Amino acid sequence: MNWWHRLWHRKQMDQQLDKELRFHLEQHAADLIARGHDPAEARRQARLAFGGPEQVREECRDARGTRWLEDLLQDFRYALRVLRQKPGFAMVALLTLALGVGATTLMFTVVNGVLLKPLPYPHPDRLVALREKTDKPTQFGNLWPFAYPNFLDSRSASHALDIAAWRYGGGTLSEPGEADYADAREISAGLFAVLGVAPVLGRAFLPEEDRPGAAPVAIISHGLWQRRFGGNQGAIGSRVVLDGKSYTVVGVMPPAFRLGDDDVDLFTLLGQDTQPLMQNREAHIGLRAWARLRPGATLEGARAELAVIGHQLAEQYPKSNAGRTFIAEPLRPEVGEARSTLWLLFGAVGLVLLIACVNVASLLLARAVSRDSELAMRVALGAGRSRLVRQCLTESAVLGLAGGGIGIAFAAAGLRPFVAFWPGSLPRAQEVQLDWHVLLFAIAVSLACGILFGLAPALRAPARELEQTLRAGVRTVAGGSRRLHSGFVAAEIALAVVLLVSAGMLGRTLLRLSSLDPGVNIQNVLIARMALSPGAFANPEKTRGAWQDVLENARRVPGVESIAMVDTVPMREGINELGYWNSPAMPPRNEMPLALATSVTPDYLKVMGIPLRLGRFFDDQDRMGNQPVVVIDEVLAQKAFGGEQAVGKQLWIPDMGPAPVEVVGVVGHVRHWGLANDDQAQVRAQFYYPFSQVPDSLLRRWSELMSIAVRTSSAPLNVVASLRRGVRGASNDQVLSEVRTMEQLAGGTLAQQRFLLLLFGIFAGLALLLACIGIYGVVAYLTSRRVPEFGVRLALGASAGEVMWLVLRQSLGMIFTGVVIGTLVALGAANLLERSVSGMQHNEAMTFAIMIVVLVGAALFASFLPARRASRIDPMSALRQE
Amino acid sequence: MAPSKSDLPQGTLDLLILKIVALGPVHGYAIAQRLQQVSRDVVQAPQGSLYPALHRLENRGFLAADWKESETGREAKFYRLSRKGRAQLEKETASWQRLTEAVGLILELSEGGTK
Numbered sequence: 001m002n003w004w005h006r007l008w009h010r011k012q013m014d015q016q017l018d019k020e021l022r023f024h025l026e027q028h029a030a031d032l033i034a035r036g037h038d039p040a041e042a043r044r045q046a047r048l049a050f051g052g053p054e055q056v057r058e059e060c061r062d063a064r065g066t067r068w069l070e071d072l073l074q075d076f077r078y079a080l081r082v083l084r085q086k087p088g089f090a091m092v093a094l095l096t097l098a099l100g101v102g103a104t105t106l107m108f109t110v111v112n113g114v115l116l117k118p119l120p121y122p123h124p125d126r127l128v129a130l131r132e133k134t135d136k137p138t139q140f141g142n143l144w145p146f147a148y149p150n151f152l153d154s155r156s157a158s159h160a161l162d163i164a165a166w167r168y169g170g171g172t173l174s175e176p177g178e179a180d181y182a183d184a185r186e187i188s189a190g191l192f193a194v195l196g197v198a199p200v201l202g203r204a205f206l207p208e209e210d211r212p213g214a215a216p217v218a219i220i221s222h223g224l225w226q227r228r229f230g231g232n233q234g235a236i237g238s239r240v241v242l243d244g245k246s247y248t249v250v251g252v253m254p255p256a257f258r259l260g261d262d263d264v265d266l267f268t269l270l271g272q273d274t275q276p277l278m279q280n281r282e283a284h285i286g287l288r289a290w291a292r293l294r295p296g297a298t299l300e301g302a303r304a305e306l307a308v309i310g311h312q313l314a315e316q317y318p319k320s321n322a323g324r325t326f327i328a329e330p331l332r333p334e335v336g337e338a339r340s341t342l343w344l345l346f347g348a349v350g351l352v353l354l355i356a357c358v359n360v361a362s363l364l365l366a367r368a369v370s371r372d373s374e375l376a377m378r379v380a381l382g383a384g385r386s387r388l389v390r391q392c393l394t395e396s397a398v399l400g401l402a403g404g405g406i407g408i409a410f411a412a413a414g415l416r417p418f419v420a421f422w423p424g425s426l427p428r429a430q431e432v433q434l435d436w437h438v439l440l441f442a443i444a445v446s447l448a449c450g451i452l453f454g455l456a457p458a459l460r461a462p463a464r465e466l467e468q469t470l471r472a473g474v475r476t477v478a479g480g481s482r483r484l485h486s487g488f489v490a491a492e493i494a495l496a497v498v499l500l501v502s503a504g505m506l507g508r509t510l511l512r513l514s515s516l517d518p519g520v521n522i523q524n525v526l527i528a529r530m531a532l533s534p535g536a537f538a539n540p541e542k543t544r545g546a547w548q549d550v551l552e553n554a555r556r557v558p559g560v561e562s563i564a565m566v567d568t569v570p571m572r573e574g575i576n577e578l579g580y581w582n583s584p585a586m587p588p589r590n591e592m593p594l595a596l597a598t599s600v601t602p603d604y605l606k607v608m609g610i611p612l613r614l615g616r617f618f619d620d621q622d623r624m625g626n627q628p629v630v631v632i633d634e635v636l637a638q639k640a641f642g643g644e645q646a647v648g649k650q651l652w653i654p655d656m657g658p659a660p661v662e663v664v665g666v667v668g669h670v671r672h673w674g675l676a677n678d679d680q681a682q683v684r685a686q687f688y689y690p691f692s693q694v695p696d697s698l699l700r701r702w703s704e705l706m707s708i709a710v711r712t713s714s715a716p717l718n719v720v721a722s723l724r725r726g727v728r729g730a731s732n733d734q735v736l737s738e739v740r741t742m743e744q745l746a747g748g749t750l751a752q753q754r755f756l757l758l759l760f761g762i763f764a765g766l767a768l769l770l771a772c773i774g775i776y777g778v779v780a781y782l783t784s785r786r787v788p789e790f791g792v793r794l795a796l797g798a799s800a801g802e803v804m805w806l807v808l809r810q811s812l813g814m815i816f817t818g819v820v821i822g823t824l825v826a827l828g829a830a831n832l833l834e835r836s837v838s839g840m841q842h843n844e845a846m847t848f849a850i851m852i853v854v855l856v857g858a859a860l861f862a863s864f865l866p867a868r869r870a871s872r873i874d875p876m877s878a879l880r881q882e
Numbered sequence: 883m884a885p886s887k888s889d890l891p892q893g894t895l896d897l898l899i900l901k902i903v904a905l906g907p908v909h910g911y912a913i914a915q916r917l918q919q920v921s922r923d924v925v926q927a928p929q930g931s932l933y934p935a936l937h938r939l940e941n942r943g944f945l946a947a948d949w950k951e952s953e954t955g956r957e958a959k960f961y962r963l964s965r966k967g968r969a970q971l972e973k974e975t976a977s978w979q980r981l982t983e984a985v986g987l988i989l990e991l992s993e994g995g996t997k
């Protein structure tokens with residue numbers, strides 16, 4: 001019989017035990033009677049010889065080994081009864097806990113999904129990311145994406161790794177259906193095999209297709225299959241047209257498949273990309289190399305092998321590969337800024353949970369004190385101390401688990417709204433789910449809380465001086481419990497200080513950042529990426545003409561005031577950093593200072609509202625063949641020419657050709673990196689050059705990067721539809737993508753700060769509320785215990801004010817301790833915030849002072865109510881109570 | 883002179899029960915009787931204290947039990963030795979013998995020392 005069986009059948013087992021013992025007694029008596037004893041005497045002797053039957057029965061039950069469980073069940077039932085007895089207490093405690101555990105569980109669910117879960121591919125621990133590494137760092141660092149030839153050579157040389165690669169792409173998908181932007185990736189044929197994912201329909205790419213000249217093939221996403229082919233099986237073998245090039249669809253990926261964190265529409269082959277740069281070993285054109293360790297291979301082994309391969313290639317191709325090797329790191333999800341935000345929030349939520357625990361602990365302690373005589377009675381009746389401690393802990397664990405259960409329900413309900421509320425989009429949002437990891441976490445947290453706040457009442461379970469406790473009744477407060485209560489209040493205050501100060505710092509930071517001038521007039525500006533018709537790339541004249549048409553057509557759209565083209569838009573992802581020098585005697589390239597280069601058309605200044613400080617901006621005369629010109633911002637003017645007059649000076653920019661360019665104007669600085677980041681950015685200097693002077697050889701590449709910026713006369717989003725129609729062009733296949741207003745882009749740069757402030761504000765408010773409830777409860781409780789004392793004081797002539805002061809002094813002591821400890825911890829928290837949130841204000845005494853005043857005020861108010869009640873005690877009735 | 887009564891040394895009750903049950907299926911009362919007879923009333927413990935030991939041995943799988951009709955026609959719980967119990971009996975018997983031998987040796991030694 002196993003223990004479960006024994007537990008389940010314990011009634012039946014008890015009956016059998018009775019029967020067995022009865023048999024013994026009766027048999028013994030029968031034997032004695034047979035030997036001639038009087039029946040009554042015989043039964044007496046049998047009982048004597050047997051010993052105490054009740055004791056035997058207990059010992060037999062103990063022998064079953066299920067005793068602890070039976071006790072647990074008993075304690076459990078008792079705990080439920082006790083909770084039901086005081087529904088008010090139970091409600092407050094449960095709600096407090098549910099809030100704490102719920103918020104913590106919610107944050108953990110997000111942390112787990114975004115940061116802790118491995119990548120959604122089979123055996124993710126065997127996946128690695130490869131990069132090139134140079135001995136000497138340049139101003140861009142020393143880690144590089146792979147050059148395509150290096151990838152091909154490493155792939156064929158490696159025995160430890162199956163290496164695949166991919167690269168960002170995307171363009172206009174013009175068939176089947178309406179032309180629109182499609183997110184695409186160029187991949188090597190083996191990528192899906194390396195990831196361990198197969199198409200649900202059709203097949204993966206074949207190695208022989210992954211080379212120039214092979215028949216163009218594509219694999220599409222499940223989403224695109226549904227949208228463009230209506231989920232029809234006939235999609236396999238049919239045609240899609242991307243950027244004017246036709247591909248045969250050979251496969252459809254599973255619905256949940258994502259590459260990294262992206263839901264990609266379309267995959268084509270790297271080997272079919274005919275750009276000359278692909279074959280250039282010196283070009284690092286954003287190729288990601290991902291690999292899977294082959295069975296038996298280790299990461300260490302793979303690293304050693306890559307080092308050898310790197311060395312061999314360096315000897316073979318010294319021009320491009322000298323001092324260059326390859327490194328492997330475990331492949332991890334890219335989550336960017338979300339990491340620090342999430343950990344900060346998780347920490348804040350943990351503080352709220354702690355406050356909730358402390359609150360419930362002080363409630364429980366107050367109740368335990370009034371139950372002293374009950375516990376003393378139990379000890380007097382023979383309960384062991386460990387048994388009482390166990391019972392107390394069971395009670396608080398039941399409370400914890402019940403609160404945790406409600407908390408999990410809160411978390412489940414709040415999860416989707418929270419994810420939707422995340423600024424921008426939460427990375428790996430589809431991974432955020434309540435799963436058994438989360439449930440386990442929530443249960444563990446609830447249990448830990450239960451034990452944490454049950455410990456104080458449990459440990460004061462009476463052991464000695466029973467008689468005193470029993471006789472004293474319920475009126476005394478032991479010094480120990482008062483100290484514990486003060487400790488609880490101090491802890492709550494300290495925790496609340498940390499959250500309040502953090503929220504205050506975030507608030508001040510946001511206030512300061514929002515008041516910064518972005519350098520552009522962000523009102524009524526619309527930005528969108530623009531793709532020309534594939535037909536426009538037949539020759540450079542046609543391309544320039546197509547752009548001219550776009551600008552003219554857009555200008556005619558109602559609501560459009562002015563329009564310009566731009567490649568890198570302020571506060572949006574994507575930059576172009578170029579080295580410059582102010583004389584022909586240039587330093588080595590990797591020591592040259594960098595500036596942000598932006599290619600624009602003449603109306604850009606008007607559209608963006610950037611102030612012209614000196615000279616002029618571009619006009620239609622700045623074209624190919626005329627003197628190459630640039631306009632620089634104030635920062636570059638200062639850096640390159642000091643205080644001197646910059647207009648008319650020359651700059652040498654090797655990436656734009658050997659000849660110098662002429663500075664024709666100086667404009668205001670634009671916070672390109674965003675309101676929060678620009679001041680700390682490494683490269684702040686900016687210059688603009690005319691799109692019309694981009695050489696023919698680069699025209700196609702530049703055209704692919706171009707966006708349009710439009711100043712509108714009314715709300716910019718209202719013109720989007722007509723603008724889309726206006727620029728579609730003669731062949732009806734020119735599309736806009738990533739349509740944003742400048743206000744959205746600028747707001748996005750403060751999104752993290754704003755989001756953190758909002759949540760920290762909520763948490764701080766919650767902490768303040770919980771702390772006040774806690775203080776009120778403790779002070780009211782301690783005061784109620786001192787009613788007779790106050791009665792005596794009043795009877796002996798103390799004034800009401802003096803009694804009130806007595807109470808307030810006590811809580812002031814607790815508040816002071818809490819504030820001192822809290823301030824110290826808050827200094828640490830402020831440090832953490834400064835490191836993890838960009839643009840964070842250095843911690844200021846002002847913020848601390850304001851927040852502490854708020855807190856102390858609230859805490860005093862909470863203790864004022866019981867204090868006033870104490871001062872209004874009627875001495876006579878108070879004394880009679882004793 | 884009546885033999886003096888003493889408590890059982892720790893753990894020996896289990897050994898004695900196993901030994902008695904090894905002779906054949908037997909109920910608790912009979913074990914108590916047999917214990918008393920065999921030990922010639924030297925060992926005197928309340929008969930009830932036998933039962934926790936029996937239940938413990940049953941729970942540990944050394945004894946198995948069935949309800950059967952007794953010699954007087956009433957239903958009683960009969961204990962018998964399991965395979966695991968038999969191994970335990972042998973082990974404990976051996977270790978008991980080793981212990982008594984060792985104790986005997988020590989006692990003889992101390993006698994020799996005083997001579």
